[in-house]
Amino acid sequence: MTEMYYALDYPGVYLKTDFAESKVRIAVLQGNSADTGEAPLYAVWDSLWGLPDTVARPTKDMSGKEGLRVQSVLVIEEELWEGVTILSQPPGKNERRLHVYPMDDFYRRVLKHTAENDAMQNPALRYKPMPWQLVAPKNKVQEDNEDEGEDEELVGSGGVQGHGYNTRKVKGKGWQKQATTDEDMNTSSEDEDDQPLYVCVRRQGTSPYYLIAEDDNLFLVRYKHAGNWERMLKEGPKGDLESFTFDSSSRVELSSFPKGFSVRLIDCGMTSKKKPANAPVGTTDRDTLDDNTFHLLHPETNRLKHREYYYSYNRHGNSVQEAKMFPKWDDGIAKHNESVLDDFLNALQDLVLDAAGSWTDNRP
Incomplete structure (x- = not known):
């Protein structure tokens, strides 16, 4: 069975050709950040607008195509350059919101973690938060410290506040940078090298x-x-x-x-x-x-x-x-x-x- 879609003016987002038959109102927005709740940058399409150039717009059979189907909208995650937010409002029901974003390194590490830790087979793992190492810095390097004659692990900060960095040792230079706080940043600094x-x-x-x-x-x-x-x-x-x-x-x-x-x-x-x-x-x-x-x-x-x-x-x-x-x-x-x-x-x-x-x- 064929599934015919129009391509909207946003990479990775498609609209079913029979969208007008749906009673669910849909709005597709260019997403910004699902984690912070920042407002989207602009609206891509709203079902109240319709699609006036449907006769001239080419269609594509997306049957069997892997993607996320929400009412009349199909999102192909692999084609997304940036995220989208989909708002839906079924008649007489509460509105719903769905964010779809390209994968980042954190969630890749989550997938690796879940592949190696089967909580269905090991109940002790069930409902436990993800280990802190997943959010901790990923880049760790060993370097000799000539001043003290020992190795010191060089770790990139996993949560740099303001302009601050965690302390680190660098070969032959002792402590390279000291961590700063937001309060420090609010005061005038005479040493621009700390930035x-x-x-x-x-x-x-x-x-x-x-x-x-x-x-x-x-x-x-x-x-x-x-x-x-x-x-x-x-x-x-x-x-x-x-x-x-x-x-x-x-x-x-x-x-x-x-x-x-x-x-x-x-x-x-x-x-x-x-x-x-x-x-x-x-x-x-x-x-x-x-x-x-x-x-x-x-x-x-x-x-x-x-x-x-x-x-x-x-x-x-x-x-x-x-x-x-x-x-x-x-x-x-x-x-x-x-x-x-x-x-x-x-x-x-x-x-x-x-x-x-x-x-x-x-x-x-």
Whole structure:
């Protein structure tokens, strides 16, 4: 039996062709953060709107296609670039809300944990909270401390508050950074070196992140309040630290995009999902690659000329317009990135070259 759907103007979301026969009102919203309850960025579709161009809009048979079916809506999780929120209101009943988001590393660790711990067979595990190690930092490195002649475990913070980091030891330097508190951050500091060196970026095709450069490594922290650049700049990085790793095969390439610069990290110890080259239109297959690109906003200069790009999603021929790849302009973020960019790139270049990797600057 066929299941015919229209593709909505949002990757991964489809609408059944007989949606008008349903008495349940449905609204599809671009999600922001199910965990924090932040408001969605915009509405993708509401059943009260109908779909006026159904005659011209192509249909697709989705029978047998794995995905989440909610009333007249089908969500293919693998095709989602960002999350969606689905609101439903059956006649005479309470409204319901469902969030669907691409998988992140925390839930991947949860799946691994549940695969290895069968609570159905071992009642002692049932209804127990997930172990703290799942939320603790994942990157642990052993380094010799020359000052004290012993090994010290280097641990990235799993809950960085404000701009604070947990204390850590670094080879030959004793204590690298002391943890700070929010109260400390509210007082004036005479030592700017206590602040982390970071730029605010958009990971290509996904969410906003902080890239943090320290003497010992480059770290990545996701910012969960997508679309709120002002808040991102005010709060600073906090959350799980993910660490890059550099060796002789690592490559870092710098280039420009319409309103800033891009940093591409290849074979640097962190994977991403990408559509295969020359993949047919509509494919949901993704390759896992150690290849990540981050776009950072920067003010216009004599060498960097800005041009406009669209801020909306579109699926003309199942393709995503340029705006999907780049961050929306924000003057404050651009000025912050400009103020720290030289120091950040110098620190990153040192990390790559010290590991015998390659560094290419293709900026104008």
